Amino acid sequence: MIADRKLAAATAESQPLLDRRWIDPPFARPFVVLIPLVAIAALASIWVGRTSSGPAFGLGDAALARTILLEIRVPRTLLALLVGGTLGLCGAALQGLLRNPLAEPGLLGASSGAALGAVIVFYFGIAAADSLLLPLGGVAGSIGALALLYALAGRRAALVTIVLAGIAINALAAALTSLALNFAPSPYAALEILFWMLGSLADRSLTHVGLALPLMIPGWLLIVAAARGLDALTLGEEAAATLGYAPARTQWLVVGGTALAVGAAVAVSGVIGFVGLVVPHLLRPWTGHHPSRLLAPSFLAGAALTLAADIAIRLMPPGPELKLGVVTALIGAPFFLHLILRRSGELAS
Amino acid sequence: MPMLEPSSRPRARAGNASRGERRPTDRHAYRRSVRIAASVVAAMLVVFAAPARGALPRVASINLCTDQLVLRLADPSQIVTLSWLSADPEESLLADEAARYPLNYGTAEELLRYDPDVVVAGAFTGAYTRSLLRSLGYTVVDVMPELTVDDIESNLRVVARAIGRAERGEALIAEMRERIRHLERTKPAEPVAAVVVRPGGFTADAGSLAHTLMTLAGLRNVPAEQGLDRWGSLSVETLLRTPAELLIVTPYRTDEPSLANAVLAHPALRAVATRKTAIEIPGAYFGCGLPDSLDAVEIMRRANERLGAANGDAL
Incomplete structure (x- = not known):
């Protein structure tokens, strides 16, 4: 807690809240890069297949090509985008809320709750009957985890209590x-x-998109509603309260939003690590230390990273598919290390 | 879920009929209900999804065990693809046969290219892939792992019917029954106490396929008698104390270093193996239940007879 306050104080010192540098053109800069990046990654993800790539997918048969495109490639791309975006967004929101760069979407138990829900479905052999029960179990698990968190911590709980x-x-x-x-x-x-549990988007269908999206959207909206409160929190809880942003409200908006959106993401894809941790770090040099400005770019960068990892999986030589969680960590970890080394260099100088 | 070909809807429904009843308290009742459901599905498939008269349905398999069932049951001309594991001699008893066919890695996109009429899959493999294929109108047959002779027979029957080879299925079952009758008739009077040692110290519990095969061979499965259940494992110390006379070692990827194989190489275990009799039965025999599983029974039976005879001499 003390360290947090120090960090916040240091942040406020080095990046005053109303520094003009973060208000004008630089604010738009991430979008200029990220939107085309996501678009290209999405197109590439539709283009690239496990067995062949291209518009006709190496087939003379137009009906089969259409099936592959609409029933396999498009749902997979959509889910990579939604799941990656959710993880990036929630990672940024949680790091803002906790004013701690180690926060990640799994921190509050939503994703492990979702994983447990899905595993129970597996355990009782129900998944053998219908793969839809798997994500439903995941959603139930994540909502259960959130309910337990609320019951344990209480409505007006301190942040530390919630994290613990x-x-x-x-x-x-x-x-x-x-x-x-x-x-x-x-x-x-x-x-x-x-x-x-290693995470994968293989052979998901539009049904899974339809299942996840209705939970993800309210989750995103809750987090967006907390954006101003997150900015105020960078000044410390008391300052935020005097500015009219009740910390408890911001807390539960972010916690609830994360649980809903991440729970839905984990439910359809399994556990995909690292995206939510690394993406906000990658972008922070661009957006400054305003959590609210980090949110949308983090969504886009999370989507791009997940799409890239999922494309990489399909470009591997023939064999059983690598798992998505493995590849995001493989891609993300070197980025993260680079970032840490650069930052420690800056601090030393 | 948008359907591409409206006409394929009944097939998708037929494939989905095994949804519904799920894991009651009694595991066997559950398995039985799955089996019954699977038989019903298979019967419906024969009625609704029978392809043009004379032509056999094109079959794809995406699971090691179903690959081998399909290899035993199908006409070679109707197999369009098998899973990659089936061509691996460490995993599969029929690796040479399997290597003749295109191999898949069990993703929907690959399978669509082969355009099979029937996809045979394990009940625990690729939940998403199976449901995606079903929603696209393919006939998907789910097969539970075989733990008993009854399981082997019912899986043979279900797969045989689904791929239009019911007669071949019945013939294989009859052949198996004949071999089992012979094994029962010649069962040694004195059952030898045996223990299966798998990599990682795993052994064979009373519900396992290995236990079924040992019982057919006339062996006593010591860990099962001692109450080990569910892929039970033995410490090396337990193994040293075991009253079993026969060690059944199952080598698996012995060239590749693993902690699991290190257990098999434990000096103490090797010392036991020199005092007791040890036979090797490749791990693939204990993975999937097939008519070929009886070959393992015959290996064990010969060891049983040898030891029983030696015991008789000692007396």
Whole structure:
């Protein structure tokens, strides 16, 4: 807490809230780069397939090509965009809320709750019947985790309480997930659970988009509603309160929004790490230390990173597909290291 | 879910009929209900989705076990693709046969290119892929892992019917029953106590396929008698104390270093193996239940007879 205040104070010192540099053209700069980047990545994601690429997908058969395009490639691209965007957005919001650069969407237990929900569905063999039950279980798990968080922390809880409760829920959900693995009905089911937890967008359909989107959109809206409050929070909780932004309200907007949106994302894709952690870091030099200005660029960059990782998966030589969570971490970690090294260099000088 | 070909709707429905009843408290009742549902599905497929008279449906398989079932059941001309694992001799008993066919990695996009009439899949593999294929109007047959002889027979029957080879299925089942009858008739009077040692110290619990095969061979499965259940594992120490006379070691990817294989190479275990009798049965025999599983039974039976005879001499 003290460290947080110091950080906030340092931030306020080095980047005054009304510094003109962050108001004018630089504000638009990320969008000039990111919007075309996402568009190109999305087109490339539709273009690139596991077995062949291109408009006709290497087929003479137009009907088959259309099926592949509309039923396989487009849903996959849409989900990469939505899931990646959600992770980026929620990562930025949480880092803003906690004024801590280590925050990431999984922190509050929403994604491990979603994973547990899906794993329970796997465990009871229900997923064998209908793959739709899997994301539904995930959504139920994430909402359950949020409800537990609220029950544990209470409405007017301090941020620290929320974070600690989130960590406890995370640990509980992870333990229960391992327990389910231990008691999996067969080694095959256990393997399937493990693979699912590494994250993947393979062979999802528009049904999954339809399932995730109605939860993601309210989640995003809650976070956007918290944007001004997040900016005010950079001055500290008391200052924010005097500015008219009740910290408790901002807290629950971000926590609720993250739980809804990330829960829905994890439910359809499995756990995809690193995007929510690394993306806000990548963009912060561009947007300055206004959490509100970080939100939309983080959504776009999260989408671009996830799309790129998913494209990379499909460009690999033939073999079983790599898992998306593995590739996002492989791409994200070097970026992150570079960033840290550069920053520590700046601090030293 | 938008449908591309309205005419394919009944097929999709037929494929979905196994949804619904799920895991009641009794595991066996559940398996039975799945099996019944699968049979019903298969029967419906024969009625509704039978292709043009005479032509056999084109079959794709995306699971190691179903690959091997399909290889045993299908006419070679009707197999369009098998999964990549089936051509791996460490995993598959029929690797040579499987290598003749195009191999897939179990994604919907690949499978669409092969345009199969029937996709045979494991009930635990690729949940998303299976439901996507169903929603696109393909017939998908889900097969549970085989743990007993009954499972093998019912899976043979379900897959055989789904791919239009019901007679071949019945013939294989009859052949299996004949072999099993022979094994029962010649069962040694003195069952030898045995223990399966798999990589990682895993053994065979009472519900496993390995246990089924050991029982057919006339062996006593010691860990199962001691109450180990669900892919139970043994410490090396437990193994040293085991009253079993016969160690059934299942080598699996022995060239590739792994912690699991390190257990098999444990000096203490090797010392036990020199005092007791050890036989090797490739891991692939214990993975999937097939008519070929009886080959493993015959290997174990021979060891059983040898040991039983030696015991008799000692007395």
